[in-house]
Amino acid sequence: MAELAAVHGIGEAGAAGIRAAVELGVRLARRNASAVKLDDASRIADLLGPEMRLLPTESARAVLLNAKLHLVGIEPVSEGLVDQALVHAREVFPRDRPEGLRGRAGAQPPVGRPDALEADIRVTRALRESAKMLDIPLLDHVILGSPSVAYPEGWFSFKAAGYL
Secondary structure, eight states, X not given: OHHHHTSXXXXXXXXXXXXXXXXXXXXXXXXXXXXXXXXXXXHHHHXXXXXXXXXXXXXXXXXXXXXXXXXXXXXXXXXXXXXXXXXXXXXXXXXXXXXXXXXXXXEEOOSSOOOOOHHHHHHHHHHHHHHHHHTOOEEEEEEEOOOOSXXXXXXXXXXXXXXX
């Protein structure tokens, strides 16, 4: 927020207003998402992208879904460094999960391009194995970033790429 406040003509009050407007938009999007079937990466990107693309560091979220693939909740999993978020299966699949939980989709925004790095592939494989043991379908791992020529949507789906 300090970076935004430093822009000529915005100031602290303007930056706070912009941040509040973004937060309101995020909350409205989440409320509306509970009625939408979150069955593909583009919908996960639409849900999480507006908030997560503004974060200064990498971060990971778990999207909790019910049997009909409707939103149950979004849990923060990891707040990382500038170029990586540390993700472990015990944070994505906690011991006390809500009754009736049928699926989760993970999202992790990198700084910049939504590339699948070797570390991301290892995390996805570990999450897939943990999900199998817990009998919870891991529906996808989506990396969010900025749209580019290589990734016009601004996201990468491990399911679409064949890793899940």
